[in-house]
Amino acid sequence: MNDIIISMFIDDELGLDDKIEFVEKVHARADFKDETVSLLNQEKLLRTDPVEHFSPVAIPSPRRSRKMLLFPVGIAAAALAVAVVILTFSLVLQQQMSPTPYRFVIYRPDVTQAEITGSFTDWERLPMNKLGQSGYWEIDLDLPRGEHRFVYILGGDERVADPTVPAREADDFGGVNSILNLGDRI
Amino acid sequence: MRYSKTVHDIESIFEANKDRLFSYIVRMTGDADEAHDILQESIMRYMEHYGAENNSRALLFTIARNALIDHTRRRRVHLVELDDDHEDPCTGQEHALLVKDSYRQVLSGLQALADDERDILAMVVSSDLSYQEIAGVTGMSVANVKVKVHRARLRLRNLLKGEEP
Numbered sequence: 001m002n003d004i005i006i007s008m009f010i011d012d013e014l015g016l017d018d019k020i021e022f023v024e025k026v027h028a029r030a031d032f033k034d035e036t037v038s039l040l041n042q043e044k045l046l047r048t049d050p051v052e053h054f055s056p057v058a059i060p061s062p063r064r065s066r067k068m069l070l071f072p073v074g075i076a077a078a079a080l081a082v083a084v085v086i087l088t089f090s091l092v093l094q095q096q097m098s099p100t101p102y103r104f105v106i107y108r109p110d111v112t113q114a115e116i117t118g119s120f121t122d123w124e125r126l127p128m129n130k131l132g133q134s135g136y137w138e139i140d141l142d143l144p145r146g147e148h149r150f151v152y153i154l155g156g157d158e159r160v161a162d163p164t165v166p167a168r169e170a171d172d173f174g175g176v177n178s179i180l181n182l183g184d185r186i
Numbered sequence: 187m188r189y190s191k192t193v194h195d196i197e198s199i200f201e202a203n204k205d206r207l208f209s210y211i212v213r214m215t216g217d218a219d220e221a222h223d224i225l226q227e228s229i230m231r232y233m234e235h236y237g238a239e240n241n242s243r244a245l246l247f248t249i250a251r252n253a254l255i256d257h258t259r260r261r262r263v264h265l266v267e268l269d270d271d272h273e274d275p276c277t278g279q280e281h282a283l284l285v286k287d288s289y290r291q292v293l294s295g296l297q298a299l300a301d302d303e304r305d306i307l308a309m310v311v312s313s314d315l316s317y318q319e320i321a322g323v324t325g326m327s328v329a330n331v332k333v334k335v336h337r338a339r340l341r342l343r344n345l346l347k348g349e350e351p
Contacts, residue, residue, distance in 0.1 A: 003336070004332045004333055004335075004336040006336065007332065007335045007336035007339055008317075008332060008336075010339075011310055011317065011335065013316070013317050013332075038343065039339055039340075039343065042339065042342065042343055042346070043311070043339075045289065045292050046292055046307075046311050046342070047311050048289060048292075049205070049209060050208070050209050050212040050213065050218070050221075050289075050293075105223075105226070106230075107223070107226060107227045107230060136223070163226065163229045163230035163233050163234075164226050164229060166200050166201070
């Protein structure tokens with residue numbers, strides 16, 4: 001059976017005449033009704049948010065875009081952290097002092113050199129590592145919690161803000177820096 | 187403050203569409219890590235070439251689709267077998283993904299579809315775009331989108347039932 005009207009129904013693409021035809025077919029043909037229900041059940045699974053099916057271990061680095069996927073887990077973790085604060089204030093202080101590993105990644109296959117500079121390096125440039133022939137450059141850094149400003153320097157002189165970190169601000173030299181906030185201060 | 191407005195707009199566009207884009211890409215690749223990388227590349231292309239003034243969802247999906255095509259050219263998409271005994275494509279590599287069995291089956295089924303079928307079905311279920319808008323993104327006619335979407339659903343069902351190799 002190749003009743004494309006079933007998919008049009010699933011995708012909310014039916015006009016009024018199509019809807020009349022669809023309802024008439026459902027009433028007239030049991031096989032059409034069964035086909036529709038079968039595809040609707042498949043659609044329920046197909047439209048399940050993929051994010052729900054990937055556990056936190058799938059997130060190899062705390063990049064902002066990946067942290068967003070863990071939002072519900074983050075809420076639970078934050079609630080747990082609040083409880084810990086109430087009970088053991090000193091432990092929280094220790095946590096705030098401890099560095100957080102963070103992986104910076106940028107995709108630029110067209111450059112032969114990539115560096116990062118920011119408030120956490122006293123604005124000294126650090127070279128990034130090229131990931132084979134993939135076009136990606138990366139560097140892992142341990143950063144203290146709090147707010148950091150940084151920018152990538154590509155090919156020696158092109159300053160590029162991190163495209164996955166929406167928070168930005170203009171610097172004093174006409175450029176734009178990314179603003180990274182690691183951890184919530186309690 | 188023009189600058190603040192631009193940043194705010196870009197952030198809003200990103201926030202409003204990142205989950206849809208990620209869902210589309212992960213359905214296309216079957217791999218969350220690859221999806222993250224392609225999403226990042228898509229956002230970068232969008233910001234470099236368009237900006238906050240061009241904020242249609244169809245444009246974002248066009249960019250993501252092009253990034254996927256480029257990514258596929260650079261690196262073969264890892265095909266997932268439907269056989270339950272196969273090594274999990276995610277846990278078998280350095281990044282261990284825990285995916286529920288039923289959903290993994292659907293992702294595996296998507297990977298077994300023809301490229302154009304997977305593309306059209308992943309976009310329909312992920313994007314909230316109309317057939318008309320998807321026709322614009324893919325370069326197909328609306329009539330062709332209708333046919334291909336339904337054909338892809340039927341093929342996916344047959345694959346999940348084990349009725350197709």
